[in-house]
Amino acid sequence: MKRKMRGISWNWRVLAALIILISIVTLLPVTGETTLVSIDSRPVIGLPPAIPEEKELIPGTNAFKQPVAEKSLILDNPNYVITLENGWNVISVPKRLLPGRNTAIVVFESIDTAGHSIYQWDGSIQMWDAMGANDIVRPLDGIFIYSVGSQDLELYFDGTQPDPAEKIVYNQWNLIGFWDVYQTCARDTLISIDPGWSYVIGYDPISQGYEPAIFNSDPSRQELMFPGKGYWLWMNGGDTMQYPKAKNYYFGGEYVNLYHGIEGLSDVHYGFENVNGFWTGLSTATNWYGRYISSQPFKLGDDNAWERHWKEGAMDSTYADNVHFAYFHGHGCEEAIKFGTYHDDPTLSYSDVRWGNTMLDWVALDACNVLKDPEETNLWRGSFAGLHGIYSFASNSISHQNRGSEFSYYLKTGMTIWDAWKEAIDRSTPSGSQQIAAVLTAKDDNPTTQDCYYDHLYGYGYQINPPGYPSDFDYDTEVITG
């Protein structure tokens, strides 16, 4: 019986393989211009569909078989420019385009495609679809476009930002665009279609080949996706990509004033004032909300502040890693922050944490010496699993009751987070004292983009999403004397 079952299973496997092979072969012919491999060593279900072959190509024409038009004179600067490389490019527009400048003929009229059509993919029937001249160029749609040489594609956004963007995605292949003008890791980009998405594949127009696939599992899904690019998406079932005009963000924190003599640590002042000040201040920030856990605000203190709330594999995904911005106030040292109860280990070591693999983007550790110097700071590198930055001290930290509220205030003015941290410490350092503010932020390996060093609070400026497990960092110190 078992042998018979194995036989049936084997037959099914052969049949499935044949179906996939036939579907790939019969979908469309492969052009000689496009490389369809370069996917990393992990298994993928199938290769992306090949681009349709075109025989009647006319040099010097655009995708609509018209002579390439001169760029029309527009006095305003474009909102976004996509540089097309020679050969095939897979692009998308990051925002809705201005009415009157959003049809294919207007957007692409000055692009010499040598007569190649511009292609999109209809996921509902798993077929290519050549764009018509009057088709609207929409965000979230991936676009295959050929370019003769390097050319700039200038985009003008619809400043009114009317509605949330949506795109229905179907079982198997979809060609999607990237929403917004800032890079984001795949986990966050595709959160609205999680867990249905299986992997995405970008295209490198310089090498004319596909990039390694990004899979929906850690650490792969922490890899970045970029604005202006289009991606092949493999879905297990249908869903709808949704990008609301406004997204909600969450904050919370914990403090320890009472140490009960644990490890010889003295009690400290102002924990509640700082965490509560941070909480109250951010409560008035647009689209920011305090996190409630089991109907209790994540604003816990003293014996209710536990190491496990911040520890990977314990409960961090419910607490610290379940907010975008977290604040801790208490004792610290180069290797750890300290809690005041033996409910858990009172020492949360750098090796205990992997922040950002659920939600956490920024953490303020209002504690002594956590970022004392670059060598020591290397210890905290492994805690970045999607985290953008740690804001802390490279010296003893002198507690002050207004630091949390000052920090949240300056975050809301549109300062960078690092500037807001410095400003808060400038204004809360007791007279006659000196302390060293410090920051550790993730860098990506793309020299053309900003880094998390320049992050602003969501809604109050731009921010850059880092790769999940960065190897490079920015590290600054600022000596502040009161």
Added chain:
Amino acid sequence: MTIMNRIVYQISAGICVLVVIALGLSYINPLITENSQPSLVLGPGGPTEIILNAEFPAHPAKMMVYTVVPQNTREDAKKIAKSLGITEELKEMDNSYFTNEGKWTFYYGSVSGAFSYHWFERESGRDPIDMPEYLPKEEDAVIIAEQFLKSKGIWEEGAEYRRTICQHGYTLWGANNTKQLVHQTMDVYFGRVFNGYNVAGDRIVVSIGGNGDVIGLFKVWRTYSPDKEYAIISPEEAYQKLIEDSSKFPVSKDVPVSITRVYPGYATLTPSESMDFLKPVYSFDYEAVQEGTPVTGTVFIPAVPELGEA
């Protein structure tokens, strides 16, 4: 079961119950030790030894207490912004004023009138001009800072140069585990002398980048009006109070602290706090070495007990 066996059984059971209770209590209750005074330092705080390496100064019998003259209005903010060349309209949030729309950002705090002024791309950036080779010498930086303040009408009578501090930015490269200096600027710090006494906390800090460009400014400089003279305690009495509250020192536990200077003066609250009065204090300059790092600073003991300990 014999009586003896029963007794042994009951004793054993009792011991087991006690062990269970003890284990339970040890799990529930954290280790309690005698509680020390709460520390302001978010590391193991409180020195164990204070070493006096200074003479007690001659001191006046009385010192003036001043009232703080409020100047934290929108008009004050606009006036300062204008003198700094800010042309953008100031935004208001929670009774404070700011603009971040131009090349220069400006933030004016309502509580103390403290303001900061930054060339964002330079002070908060990674401009390659802001590196050691392009920074002025310290003495030149002081001249640049003073000239800038005077040219903008920001300079104050009683401002006194104290020190220059370098601020650093690095990139940490993971591939070869190295750090690279990518940003360095200088902060020129001016303190305040008021009617012959130092006023700790009031300050002007000018940030200077490459080419000697002024790239930032922070100023808190309250206005004071004489209120009433009060008799002050002796420096010996102040020192005794200091010994009784050694948690004032922002150094880690077991780090000896050396008092290097004792003098009467004034100390302000932080720029984030409102003040009604400027009160006399005894200032104790100290030095310590914590984990190989020199730590210096000043702690204060109120000199007029009848005005409270804060």
